[in-house]
Amino acid sequence: MRRLTCLLACVLATAAHGARYEAEGIASLGAGRSAARELALDDARRQIAVQQGGRYAGQSESASGVLAESSMLSAPPVQGTVRVVGEREADGLLYLRVVVDDEPASVAPAAVPAAAPASVAPACAGTALPEGRFLRRRALATFFPLDVPRDAAGLGEISTWLPAELARRLSMRDVASVEDGSRYTLFAGQTASPLAGRAAARGFAERSGAQFVLAGRIVDTAVVRQAPRFSLFGAPGTTAGAADYTGPFAGLVGGSLKVAPTARRFALDVWLYDGLTGALLMDERFEGEARGDVAPSSARAFTPWQLDNSDYGRMVSAVLDRAVGRVALNIGCLPFTARVARAEGGQVVVDAGAVDGLKAGDRLMVYRPQPASEVRDAAGRDIGMSEVLVGDLMLSQVQPRLAIGVMRGGAAQTGDLLRFPRR
Known part of the structure; x- marks a missing residue:
C-alpha cells in the first residue's frame, strides 16, 4: 500500500486595500437547475474562502489501483460582494464563474494566546484539525460494577450514575459524543475484567453504532481512618458510618461522642474498547483519598449533582475529571x-x-x-x-x-x- 499525506495551509493575509477573488463552482444538474445553481455557488464560495484566509487539510491513499482522498476545510465566511459573472452547462454539470470584490478591512490588534495550563496533557502528534473544526467520535458508557458493595454505603446507585456522569463530562468535549448505556453490562454472570468484556463490547457497539465502548469497575470506596466526633445527642443528619463511643466517661456526655469516618478512598478502573474489533485500547486506574467530611449522611444524598457538598464528593469529582481527560486523549488520538x-x-x-x-x-x-x-x-x-x-x-x-x-x-x-x- 502506498500512502501519500499532504497538509495544505492556505493562509493568505487580506491586504488593507480591496482585493478581487475569482472561482468557478461546479454542481450536477440532476436535481434541476435551481438546486444546481445553489450548490455551484456554495462550491465557489468555499474556494474563495480558502483564498481569503482558510486552512485545508487533506490526505490521499492508493491501494490496489484505487485512489481515494479525504479533505476538510476551515475558513471564515466570504468577505465582500459576491457576483456571478458567468454561467454555462456541459456534460450534465453547471459551471458558475463567481467574483468577489473584497472591501477594505480594519486591522484588529493581534490577540495574545493564553498560556496553556501545565496540567493539560499534550495532544497526540499528527491529529490536528483545521481551526474551528471538530470531530465527535460516538461512544457508549456502560455499567461499572462494585468490587466491594459493602464499602459503598451512602454512595447511592453509583454503578449507574458514575458511567452516566462520565458520559456527560466526555460529551462536553469536542472529541466525543457519549451515550449513557449504564443499563448495559459487559460482564453478565462473570467477574469484571478488561479482557472479559471484549466480545460484549463489540456486540453493543454494533447495535448502538458506537465507535468506542467505555466500561470499568469501582475498585475501592473503603473508609481508611476513623476518629471520635462530637454529636449533639443524635441530632438529625447523624452520619450512617458512625458508631457510639462507649469508652471512659461516656455517660457524662450523653452519648454525644461517636466514632466517625475521617478518611475514605475512591478508586476505579477504566477500560476503553474499539467498537469494531473489541480490542482493548485503554486500561488505567484512577484513585484518590479524601479527609474530613467523608461519612455518608442520612440528610444528604450522594449524587453527581451534589459532589461539591462534601470533601469526599469533591475528591471523587476530581478523580472523574482525570479519567475523562485520559479517555478524551485516547479517543482524540484515533x-x-x-x-x-x-x-x-x-x-x-x-x-x-x-x-x-x-x-x-x-x-x-x-x-x-x-x-x-x-x-x-x-x-x-x-x-x-x-x-x-x-x-x-x-x-x-x-x-x-x-x-x-x-x-x-x-x-x-x-x-x-x-x-x-x-x-
Missing part, C-alpha cells in the same frame, strides 16, 4: 470513523452528521472490513481485521444526525466504514 447506513442508486447515507462535526464538502475515505481476515496476537486474541479501500465519498448534504454524499471510485455498501485518517 481516527474519526462513521458507517454507511444505506447505499442506493449512487447516493450514500452516513450515520453521522453536523453534531458529529461533518460539513458539506468534506471528503471521507471508504473502507470495507474483511471479517474473514481477523488478526490475532500471540495469545490467540483478536486484535483487528484487515480493510479494503473502496473509494472516497464527497458529502453534499449534512443534517444533524446524518449526511448524504456521492461515491467516487467503487460502490459503497451498508456497513462500510468512512474515515478521516490521522493527519
Whole structure:
C-alpha cells in the first residue's frame, strides 16, 4: 500500500486595500437547475474562502489501483460582494464563474494566546484539525460494577450514575459524543475484567453504532481512618458510618461522642474498547483519598449533582475529571470513523452528521472490513481485521444526525466504514 499525506495551509493575509477573488463552482444538474445553481455557488464560495484566509487539510491513499482522498476545510465566511459573472452547462454539470470584490478591512490588534495550563496533557502528534473544526467520535458508557458493595454505603446507585456522569463530562468535549448505556453490562454472570468484556463490547457497539465502548469497575470506596466526633445527642443528619463511643466517661456526655469516618478512598478502573474489533485500547486506574467530611449522611444524598457538598464528593469529582481527560486523549488520538447506513442508486447515507462535526464538502475515505481476515496476537486474541479501500465519498448534504454524499471510485455498501485518517 502506498500512502501519500499532504497538509495544505492556505493562509493568505487580506491586504488593507480591496482585493478581487475569482472561482468557478461546479454542481450536477440532476436535481434541476435551481438546486444546481445553489450548490455551484456554495462550491465557489468555499474556494474563495480558502483564498481569503482558510486552512485545508487533506490526505490521499492508493491501494490496489484505487485512489481515494479525504479533505476538510476551515475558513471564515466570504468577505465582500459576491457576483456571478458567468454561467454555462456541459456534460450534465453547471459551471458558475463567481467574483468577489473584497472591501477594505480594519486591522484588529493581534490577540495574545493564553498560556496553556501545565496540567493539560499534550495532544497526540499528527491529529490536528483545521481551526474551528471538530470531530465527535460516538461512544457508549456502560455499567461499572462494585468490587466491594459493602464499602459503598451512602454512595447511592453509583454503578449507574458514575458511567452516566462520565458520559456527560466526555460529551462536553469536542472529541466525543457519549451515550449513557449504564443499563448495559459487559460482564453478565462473570467477574469484571478488561479482557472479559471484549466480545460484549463489540456486540453493543454494533447495535448502538458506537465507535468506542467505555466500561470499568469501582475498585475501592473503603473508609481508611476513623476518629471520635462530637454529636449533639443524635441530632438529625447523624452520619450512617458512625458508631457510639462507649469508652471512659461516656455517660457524662450523653452519648454525644461517636466514632466517625475521617478518611475514605475512591478508586476505579477504566477500560476503553474499539467498537469494531473489541480490542482493548485503554486500561488505567484512577484513585484518590479524601479527609474530613467523608461519612455518608442520612440528610444528604450522594449524587453527581451534589459532589461539591462534601470533601469526599469533591475528591471523587476530581478523580472523574482525570479519567475523562485520559479517555478524551485516547479517543482524540484515533481516527474519526462513521458507517454507511444505506447505499442506493449512487447516493450514500452516513450515520453521522453536523453534531458529529461533518460539513458539506468534506471528503471521507471508504473502507470495507474483511471479517474473514481477523488478526490475532500471540495469545490467540483478536486484535483487528484487515480493510479494503473502496473509494472516497464527497458529502453534499449534512443534517444533524446524518449526511448524504456521492461515491467516487467503487460502490459503497451498508456497513462500510468512512474515515478521516490521522493527519
